[in-house]
Amino acid sequence: MFDRLKQAFQSISAAVKERQLGDEELDKALFDFQMSLVESDVAQRVAEALAHEVESGLKGVKVERSADASEVVGRQLASALEAAFSKAGTVDLVTSIKEKRKSGEPYSILFLGINGTGKTTTVARLANYLKKKGLSVACAAGDTHRPGAIEQLTEHADRLGVKVISQGYGADPAAVGRDGVLYARAHHVDCLLIDSAGRMQTNQNLMEEMAKIARVVRPDFRLFVADALTGNDAVSQAELFNEHVGFDGAVLTKADADVRGGAALSIVYSTGKPVLFLGVGQGYDDLVPFDSQKFLRSLLQP
Ligand SMILES: Nc1nc2c(ncn2[C@@H]2O[C@H](COP(=O)(O)OP(=O)(O)O)[C@@H](O)[C@H]2O)c(=O)[nH]1
Ligand SMILES: [Mg+2]
Known part of the structure; x- marks a missing residue:
């Protein structure tokens, strides 16, 4: 279940981890991330919002090593997703x-x-x-x-x-x-x-x-x-x-x-x-x- 969506999330972390990203490379990685979300049935608007989260996360903090960048991406996505799910709440x-x-x-x-x-x-x-x-x-x-x-x-x-x-x-x-x-x-x-x-x-x-x-x-x-x-x-x-x-x-x-x-x-x-x-x-x-x-x-x- 949900394998393609998992891959989309993992690929953006991997992309920023593998290389020191210049602006152009980062733009491409973000675009690829957005595309892979859309291919996993994530609505366009939602995919854009998630790519934006990653982008602002990377720009908002000083990232010295690519491993740190990957961590920032993970944290940023986790908090964006958690915010959406906790806003929706749960029902028993x-x-x-x-x-x-x-x-x-x-x-x-x-x-x-x-x-x-x-x-x-x-x-x-x-x-x-x-x-x-x-x-x-x-x-x-x-x-x-x-x-x-x-x-x-x-x-x-x-x-x-x-x-x-x-x-x-x-x-x-x-x-x-x-x-x-x-x-x-x-x-x-x-x-x-x-x-x-x-x-x-x-x-x-x-x-x-x-x-x-x-x-x-x-x-x-x-x-x-x-x-x-x-x-x-x-x-x-x-x-x-x-x-x-x-x-x-x-x-x-x-x-x-x-x-x-x-x-x-x-x-x-x-x-x-x-x-x-x-x-x-x-x-x-x-x-x-x-x-x-x-x-x-x-x-x-x-
Ligand atoms: N594989 C799978 N088939 C399902 C599932 N839920 C419903 N179906 C199938 O989808 C078809 C339509 O279901 P139905 O309950 O009649 O839909 P309704 O028209 O919305 O009432 C049926 O053949 C169900 O067996 C599911 O979770 N998994
Ligand atoms: Mg029915």
């Missing part, structure tokens, strides 16, 4: 759910994202994850558009022993979500997971529909699901959903097949929202909490 869903339950109300999570990113699969995997933490879960079949969507969710839920609340195709997803909350409240369910449709990111109707569910259901958490393999598209989708609907955190799916790795970084940088989980396969256990400290260490340590 299990703790938040338990907190909310003290009030007697169920905790609700609305899933957002375009078709094919892995929303329904992630609803199932999160249901499995929360059950293993000892919490009770129900799902609302909020994708009332896509043929087969309700059956897909029901099949997963049956296998996991989780109740699905649905009203069939063509129903108002906001009403399905509200039904789900009423069911969860009446049956003392800890957490309700609300699936949703996601036709096209450019579809204004989709944004309006999602905003309506959010308005009606007032979920405790809006979870944006992005497909890591779509790279920069995932970042623009994140920005779009964040602007029109708003979200509180993200899941990055298909990380098992992602060698580039820039999407996580770019989503956190450009939306200021944390990544909570990585999808690392198609099985129910293939959802792992995202550890930003571990991620940063793996990027920056040779």
Whole structure:
């Protein structure tokens, strides 16, 4: 996972370590760094900002040996990345759910994202994850558009022993979500997971529909699901959903097949929202909490 992104970070440290850089060489090394970030799916704007961090770090201190330069680069990148991740913060869903339950109300999570990113699969995997933490879960079949969507969710839920609340195709997803909350409240369910449709990111109707569910259901958490393999598209989708609907955190799916790795970084940088989980396969256990400290260490340590 994320190998290409790791290489990009390591190559800039190596570049400044190997030679005493003149201005021209430094410019070239910075340009190469920026390019290699972009090739690893880091959004252009974010790549530029990171290259700028390195540049100002090297200019701001007196660097006598190339080994020192490499250290400065490492420190500068580490603090820039740490600042972005700590600004986004972290969310412990299990703790938040338990907190909310003290009030007697169920905790609700609305899933957002375009078709094919892995929303329904992630609803199932999160249901499995929360059950293993000892919490009770129900799902609302909020994708009332896509043929087969309700059956897909029901099949997963049956296998996991989780109740699905649905009203069939063509129903108002906001009403399905509200039904789900009423069911969860009446049956003392800890957490309700609300699936949703996601036709096209450019579809204004989709944004309006999602905003309506959010308005009606007032979920405790809006979870944006992005497909890591779509790279920069995932970042623009994140920005779009964040602007029109708003979200509180993200899941990055298909990380098992992602060698580039820039999407996580770019989503956190450009939306200021944390990544909570990585999808690392198609099985129910293939959802792992995202550890930003571990991620940063793996990027920056040779
Ligand atoms: N390899 C891999 N495949 C995934 C992952 N998450 C989802 N998928 C696959 O992506 C496809 C679309 O998933 P689905 O949940 O139906 O997406 P939705 O349209 O957003 O609800 C399915 O074939 C899933 O098995 C993941 O983390 N890794
Ligand atoms: Mg789906």
